[in-house]
Amino acid sequence: MDAAGGERLIAGRYRLLSRLGEGGMGTVWRALDETLYREVAVKEVRAPAGLQAGDITRMYSRLEREAWAAARIPDRNVVTIHDVVMEDDRPWVVMELIRGRSLADLLRAEGPLTPRHAAHIGGEVLSALRAAHAVGVEHRDVKPANVLLSEDGRVVLSDFGIAMVEGSTALTMTGELVGSPEYLPPERALGRPSGPESDLWSLGVLLYAAVEGISPFRHDTALSTLRAVVDEEPPVPTRAGPLAPVIAGLLRKEPAERTPSAEAAEALRDIAHPDATTTAGARVLADPAAPATARALAEPGAAAPAAPPRRRRTAAFVAAGVAACVLIGGGIAYALNGDDGNTGTDPGVRMSVAGTNTTYTGGCPIPEGRAPAFIATFTASEPTLISYRWVSGDGSVVDPHWRTLSIGDKAEPTKRDTVRLTAYAKSGTLTTGMAVELQSPIRVTSNPVPFSITCTG
Template sequence: MQLRENTILAGRYRLLSRIGDGGMGTVWRALDERLGREVAIKTVHFPPGLTTAERQELHERMLREARSAARLSHPGIVTVHDAFEEAGRPCIVMEFLQARPLHDIIRTDGRMSPARAAEIGVTMLSALRVAHAAGILHRDVKPPNVLLSLTGSGGAATASRVVITDFGIAAIEGEQALTRTGMVLGSPPFIAPERVAGEWASPASDLWSLGATLYTAVEGRPPYPHGGVMETLQAVLDDEPEPPRHAGPLTPVLKGLLTKDVALRMSAEQAAEGLAQVLRQAAPPPSSPPATAVPGDLPEAAPETGRTPWTRRTWKTPALAVSTVLAVVWAGFVVLHPPGGKARVRAGAPSTVAAGPRPANGPGGTALAVPDGWRREAPTSVSVRWSEPDTGAYLQVSTAGWGVPDPVEHWRRFQRSASPAVRVLRWSRPFLARGWTTADIEFTSARGSHRRRHGHGRAFTASGHQYTILVVAPAARWSGRYITLLDRAFQTLQPARL
């Protein structure tokens, strides 16, 4: 069956335009006529000359991609909606993103600053850690498989959400490998040396590829810029990468991730701290000391409603831009209307999410990086909020106890107690981030005549305290820049000491 525009697959997906071709398949922009939404559909290429067994292997690998990605819930991972076969051809239906591959951005715009690469790395690392916690390895992390979604149009379009795509050769730990003996899957400049040597892939292998990807972002070329495939693989196996010249404060992270010895390679926790350090160094010093809370007078407030305490959660993903006109007061989980009760959004008004970051004091003796120019407020003794002046979007950190030990149960209780105006879109399974047990949530809200809001949150336990980080913004202004904001807040947060 030859695919072309207006072809209908599975009785519901109308192909609109071809997005691109890759080694594993073709990606189409399509319309799900049943739900009325745009989606992306990936179909497999079967190269000529394959045996029946080899064609079946590609078929199984494509289905494995669907199973792998469907198990994951993270804003930094492309969401899989459906999988089916059409005339013997595996097809995967994914969320549609207006995005550019990191590879194309580097090629056309040149190398990135260390701070920008660190921001991208924070989200990539968070997504990989969620996958690894679920027993899933990517095995082909590289710039072409990192998408930067776009907001706006034309010259006003800006990169926002960072997403890892193409789990086409992902391996679920415990399943039989679908590779022929001696066959190495991946891209030579980004394959970890232990895999070149024929050893099993591991989460550390994905971290090596992450390091190679970030190296490419700041240097404009991969760490092993050799010509042929065999020369590159041999260099990965035997040679040290060329020292980076433009990485600046990112250099220690790159060296740590590109360590050949798996036992000595930088861990995910160490990489997270290293990336956070790069972002802290990039933050300009505050022009005046931020308002600070006296460390001893905070965390104790229980909600005046008498309900079980609620905390604010941190969302470590790429999609948080929510202006808050949500009034949910739940045992420390406070989402208040912006000053004046209304948030006027001027068309084309620049967001200050990209500004900053600057160090700030949070509730209960915490510290973190927040966008420069955002207004600080303390609605309760256990909660501090920073509001974006132009949009009414805000970042809020809470130290109020949840009343339950599990962050997922915390979000479930939030859903049960929330008003009908609040609609929970999804929450994640528990995962480890920075060594802390964490869970995320995404929701929308509409209250009275106020515009709809979009929110992302993360709840986690660190140093014996329960924390919630929340980002809320007008739904019409939502973009990946707010997810980056939440990620940055989470990565830079310094917990209070016991």
């Protein structure tokens, strides 16, 4: 068949017109649906030469699963599947025709994107992934070639051909590497179970490639690339700007430590649409390894005129003392004068931590008005997205997840995060401190503010 597709008619209905692209799973054609008189895209499978019959059957099953997986995802950022037909004893997937080009084509033609443009595309891809994960589907091959940029402005995630549907049987062929090596998460490279966090890793690699022009783990061979994915940290991006902490959070080797999708989505929205950002929510999550007695509920902070917190979250304060303590995260408070003894970090970015009610002796739980409280103040001379978390005086992690916060707006250059402590133990004393560890734009930890809690029963 020539590039124009000849006169071939698939299933007596779809006339192939021209070749749109080729990949590991076959060829995608532009076609005319002669029943509804509309143009569509038709995916043709092409079995590699020498493939065993069982593997060919498995490949056909995978293609059918692509249609099943994509068709069950209700999101405008996922390609719409119209039909699956059989021709020559193999399935062909009929889908909407996206007029535009892929992100890979855009990067090849125009080079790296601005952080804001990359954040917009990444946010749309993340919307598709979150919709897929909500119905039990992992994409498993998120990369620029599978992100389509429509002429009408849509960003569409395509090619669910190797998607893993919750509850289904894996259809990997013997010896086959599923997914593109440089976008493969470490757990898949090691043959370990995957989950939605695996797609988030691939999104992090995609964002890195979008702003830097090359994926962070690319090497000369697939084996060396996989070794880098498993063992090496990505090179520090030089063009990512406010995207740097988002990328860093998604590219943590351990799946459980990656930035959750909701937080990543919020950060990408803030970067892509900075003028629409009016509030910033502090994020506090439970540490699953913490003792059952060390847990808390996020509540509004009591310091300064505070913006309403967007949500309530669970937090954990992991303490080695006999008093089991709880970290209660507050909303972000805004101030115009945060320059009160801040510790210098990156040029133009400053932070400090202050405490109140830092010594307590009495019955527990602590009455709210007497609970130790700590305020972290962040200031920047220009718009900056920072990544930070609360730690104890000995460096133990208080909040296991990194929080992100946009600071440096001309109208509101300073923002604050407030937390309070209480205790449920009946007796005992805990003496330590509270500090803030900054991950990006520079790695630094503030001086701890000492505190002491004595529960008298």
